[in-house]
Amino acid sequence: MFLINCPYCGERDQQEFKAGGEAHIERPKQPTELSDDEWAEFLFMRKNIKGVQFERWNHAHGCRKWFNMVRDTSNDEIKAIYKMGEKPPTQ
Amino acid sequence: MIKNLRVKSSEYIDETNRISFKFNGKTYHGFKGDTLASALLANDVHLVGRSFKYHRPRGIMTSGSEEPNAIVQINPGTNRTEPNVRATEVEIYEGLEASSQNCWPSVEFDIGGINNFLSPFFPAGFYYKTFMWPASFWEKYEFFIRHSAGLGKSPTSSDPDIYDHRNIHCDVLVVGAGISGILAAKNAAKNNFKTLLVDEKNELGGSTIYENNEFNKIDNKTPSEWLKKEIEELKNIKNLEIKTRTSVAAYHQYNYLLARENLTDHLEAKDKTNKIRQRLLKIRAKKVILATGALERPLIFNNNDRPGIMLSSAVKKYSEFYGVACGNKNVFFTNNDSAYESALSLYNKGINVDAIIDIREQSESKIVKKIKEIGIKIYWSHSIVDTAGYKRLNSVSIMKLSNDGTSVTGSKISISCDCLGIAGGWTPAVHLYTQSGSKLKFDEEKQIFLPNQNTSEQISVGSCGGDFKIDEIIKNLNHKLKDNLNIKETDLDNIKVEIDQENSKRNIWLLPSDKPLGKTKPFVDYQNDATAKDIKLALREGFRSIEHVKRYTTTGMGTDQGKLGNMHALGIIADTAGVKMGELGTTTFRPPYTPLTFGTIVGRNVGKFFDIFRRTPINDWHVENKAEFENVGQWKRAWYYPINGETMHQAVQRESKAARESAGILDASTLGKIDIQGSDASEFLNRVYTNAWSKLAVGKCRYGLMLNEDGMVYDDGVTTRLGENHYIMTTTTGGAANVLGKLEDYLQTEWPELDVYLTSVTDHYATASLCGPNSKKILKKIIPDLDLSDENFPHMSFKDAHIGNIQCRIMRISFTGEHSYEINVQASYGKDLWEKCIEAGQEFNITPYGTETMHLLRAEKGFIIVGQDTDGTMTPIDLQMDWIVSKKKYDFIGKRSLYRSDTMREDRKQLVGLLTDDPNIVLEEGAQIVSELNQSPVEMLGHVTSSYFSPNLKKSIALAVVRGGKDMMGKKLFVPMENKNINVTIANPVFYDEKNERLNA
Ligand SMILES: [Zn+2]
Secondary structure (H helix, E strand, O other), rough: OOOOOOOEEEEEEEEHHEEEOOOOOOOOOOOOOOHHHHHHHHOOOOOOOOOOOEEEEEOOOOOOEEEEEEOOOOOOOEEEEEEEEOOOOOO | OOOOOEEEOOOOEEEEEEEEEEEEEEEEEEEOOHHHHHHHHHHHHOEEEEEOOOEEEEEEEOOOOOOOOOOOEEOOOOOOOOOEEEEOOOOOOOEEEEEEOOOOOOOOOHHHHHHOHHHHHHOOHHHHHOOOOOOOHHHHHHHHHHHHHHOOOOOOOOOOOOOEEEEEEEEEEEEEEEEEEHHHHHHHHHHOOOOOEEEOOOOOOHHHHOOOOOOEEEEOOOOOHHHHHHHHHHHHOOOOEEOOOOEEEEEEOOOOOEEEOOOOOOHHHHHOOOEEEEEEEEEEEEEEEEOOOOEEEOOOOOOOOOOOEEEEHHHHHHHOOOEEOOOOEEEEEEEEEEEHHHHHHHHHHHOOEEEEEEEOOOOOOOHHHHHHHHHOOOEEEEEEEEOOOOOOOOEEEEEEEEEOOOOOOEEEEEEOOOEEEEEEOOOEOOOHHHHHOOOOEEEEEEEEEEEEEEOOOEEEEEHOOOOOHHHHHHHHHHHHHHHHHHHOHHHHOOOEOOOOOOOOOOOOOOOOOOOOOHOOEEEOOOOOOOEEEHHHHHHOOOOHHHHHHHHHHOOOOOOOOOOOHHHHHHHHHHHHHHHOOHHHHHOOOOOOOOOOHHHHOOOOOOOHHOOEEEOOOOHHHHOOOOOOOEOOEEEEEEOOOOOOOOOOHHOOOOHHHHHOOOEEEEEEOEEEEEEOOOOOHHHHHHHEEOOOOOOOOOOEEEEEEOOOOOEEEEEEEEEEEEEEEEEEEEEEEOHHHHHHHHHHHHHHHOOOOOOOOOEEEEEEEEEEEEEEEHHHHHHHHOOOOOOOOOOOOOEEEEEEEEEEOEEEEEEOOOOOOEEEEEEEEEHHHHHHHHHHHHHHHHHHOOOOOOOOHHHHHHHHHOOOOOOOOOOOOOOOOOOOOOOOOOOOOOOOOOOOOHHHOOOOOOOOOEEEEEEOOOOOOOOOOOOOOEOOOOOOOOOEEEEEEEEEOOOOOOEEEEEEEOOOHOOOOOOOEEEOOOOOEEEEEEEEOOOOOOOOOHHOO
C-alpha cells in the first residue's frame, strides 16, 4: 500500500485515495468542432504505460482534493506529486 | 507401548507440566513448551500425513514454518477446527486434538496410496493432459478428483473467536529475532528509534539460542549463553516493543507490512474464550530490518521423502531445544559442515549417530576432526542412491560418487537407520525481501540468491543477507546498522568472536542413482509431489520460463510455496537447459509468507460490522410499525408495511391504491442532497445537466438528467433554486456519493474558474414525501398559514415554511404522478414531522408506503429509475426523453457523445412500455424479448427492466428496452420463459394519467 503525500494534508495511506487515471487529458473546449475520431481519442484512448506515468489522484476520504502524481508503474515509485493546474515536473 | 524418545531435559521444556493431546484419535503426552511435532517425535511418531498426488506416507521434515509435509487438521469436527496447520508450529495444550489430512480411511491405510504404484501414469501435466478429453466427461473426472483430493476440512459452524486489527507506526521494524535481529533491534532502540521486533516463534533467539557448539565462542561464551544475556538486557530498553508468535505475512511497497500476532492458539479451550485470538498488525515502518534467517536445503535423491528423513538442522533443534531424539539409529547425509554440527549436538546429548555420508571428497575443519575422533563413520564422496521403509525409514543404500558427480560407481552399501538428517546447505529467506519489490542477484560462489537492489528503506542482515558465520554476521551487521541508521557507535564494536566454521560445500542439485531417472523418485516439492523427473519432462516438452515450469509441474505451488525445494527446481532446470542460474531468475514469492486465517483478515468486520449501514431519522417509526426493509446501497429502506399477515404483493397493492385514492407517505430521506452555492452555480448546472438552468426562477424546481461524458445516463433528480446563487440538488439514493465525486472532479480539474462550492447535506435533512389527492388537505392541517393554492404554490416550486418552531423546506414535486409535497426538516426533527403527518392524515386514511410501492407508482407513470431501467448503455434519446436534452446549449457533459455515429443508430435498444396480452401475467424483470418463436438461434431484441401488477389499472405493466423499440408501437412480441411463451405488445411507457391531470387534482 502506497504512502501518498497529499499536497494539502501530508502523508496518508493509499486507502484514503482514489486513482483517477491518466493526467493532463484536457476536456476539449469546443467538442462540437471535433470529428468522431477526435472525440473518441479524448473519450476512450489512454496510454497505460509501463514506466513513468502521469496520473490523477483524489484524496477521496480526506480533503477530497484532486492532484497529480508521477508514478513509475513498473515499481510503483512515486516520483512527484503536484497540485492541479501546476506544471508537471520535467525529468 | 509408546516409546519415549525424550532423552535429556531442556530448559525450554517444562517437564513438571505434562500435557495430554490426541493425534488421529490416540492419546499421547508431551510437555509445556512442545510443539505438536516435537511431542509426536518424542512418542516416536514420524508418519503424520500422506502426500497430495501419490498419497505417499510422509513425516515431519522440519522444525518451523517451512514444513511441507506435517500439515494437520487442528481440533477436527469443532467450530475452532483449522486445516493445513503445520505441526511444527502448533504449541501443544491440554485437550488439543489433531488429525492427518489427505488420507482416507486413515493415515496408516490410505486407499489413495495406490496412486503411488500407478505413478508412471501420473507425470507432470497429467491433469491437463488427461482430463481435457472428451470435454463432456469433465464432470465425472471432477467428482473423482475432488473426492480423492483433500487439503483439510473447513469448519461448518461459525467461528467463536474474536479477531482484531491494529495500526502500528514505527521508526524501525525488525523482522526475526535471531542473533542479528536481536542485536539490530537493541541498537536501533538504544539510539532512540521507536523499534518493533517481531518473531514467529514463541521464544526469542532463533537458532543461535541453542547453539552450544564448543568451537564457536562470543566473548568467550558459547553463542547460546551469550545471546541469553543479550535477550535479558532487551527488557530494560525503552523504545522497544517485542512481539513473539508474530509472523509477517506480507511486505508491500513503502514499508507497509502485515503481520499476524497469535494470542490464544497455544492456550487451552477454557482460556481462549472472550479473548482476541489473532491480531492483524498493519505496520508502516520508516525503516525495515529483515533478519529472517535462512532455510536449510534438502538434498534431492531417490526416495528422499520417507518418514524419518528430516532436515539436519531440524534433527539438531529437536535434540537441543526440545530434548527429543528423532531416531534410535541416526545417520546424516550432507554436502557441507552443518550435518557435523548436528551430529555433535546429538552425540553430546547421548543420542546415537551411526554414520555421516558426505558427497564432498573431504573437509579438514575442527568439527569434522572432532567427529572423526568420536568415531562416527564418515563416507566421503558417497551418495544415497535409494532408501527403504514404507511408513518409516529403515535403511539407506549408498554408492561411491563419480568425480564429476553425475553418476555412482562401485558396490552398494546398505546402512540401517530410522532417522536420516539431510543437509544441502542454506538458502537465505528472501521471501519478504522480494515481496517488497526489491531485486535479487545470484551469487555463483555461494549458489544462493542474495538481496541486491532495495526499493525501499530496508536492509537485510544475518543469514537472509548471505552471512552464515557468526563473525561475518556481526561484522556486516555492524556496518549496515551504522550506515542505515546513521549512528557512530554500536554495541557490536567490541564483540570478540572465535569461530571454526567452514563454508566448504559441494553443490549437486540432483544426486545420481544407479537407476535411470525414470525409475526413481527424487522429490523436489514434497507437498505437491513434484519430482526431478517431472521438471525434466516439462523442459523436454518445451517449457522454458521458470514460471511456466512451476505451473506445469506444480512445483512451489503448495501451501508452503515450495520453501524447501524451489532452489533445486531452478538448479535442475539450469543444469538441464545448460544455462546459468542467475539468468533464469526466480519464481515470485507472493504474500502471505505463511497462510492467514480468514478471521485475521476480516478482523472486527463481521456480523453487523461487515459493512456500514445507514438508517434514516424516521427509521424507528418504520420498525415500530413492522416495516420490512430492503438494502439500497448502504441504506436500510422501508420496503413495505404488511398488516394483518399480508404478503408483500397484498401490502404493495393496498399501499399503491391508497396513495392514488387518498394519501400516501414515503420516507425519502435517503435521496442524495448536494448544496450548491456560488456566483457560477447556474452556469455549473448548465454544464452538468442536459437541460437549461439559467432561466429557472428562484423558488422553482426542475428535473435534471446527468450524463457521463460518453453520453450515457448517469443520474437524475430534482434541483431547486433556493436563491440567486444557491441551489439544492437531489440525486438517486445509490448515486449520491459518486455524483458528488464526479461534480467535484469537474469543478477542480476542468472548470477551476467557476465560483461554485459543493457540500453533501444528505444526512442533514429528513424528507417525508406526502402524495395523493388529499395531500394538500393534510399539509394544510399541519401548516395552516401557508397558502397552498396552485397560484401561490404551483407544481415544481418550493416554499420555506414553519411547522411550529421547526423550519422546513417544502417542494411541490412528484415521483408518483399524484399531487404531492416533499417536506424537508433538519434530520433530528424527522420522526416528529413524520408523526405529525400521520396524525393529520388519520381522517384521510394516510398510508405509509415503502420503496416497492414507490417503484410501482412511478412505473405506472413511465418514470425511469436510473440503474434499473438504465444500465450505463442508455442515452436520453434511447429513453425517449429527447425533451430534456437542450439543443440550444453549446455544451454539457456528454453532449458531443450523443452525436457519435454509434449513439445515433436507429436500432439501439430503446425504452418502451410492454403489456401482456393476458393482463394477469406479470413478467419477470430481466426476461428476454424475441420476435420469433420457431427460429434457432433467435435474436434477443431486449429485456424487461421493470414489471408490476398495477392495482390502479388492474393489469400487468412493464418497462423494457427493445432494439428499435421506438418505432414498434403496437407490435406483438414474445417473452419465452421456461414453461411457457408469453405474448406481449409494445405500448406507450406512460400507462397512467398520460395528460398529468392528477398533479393538480
Ligand atoms: Zn488531502
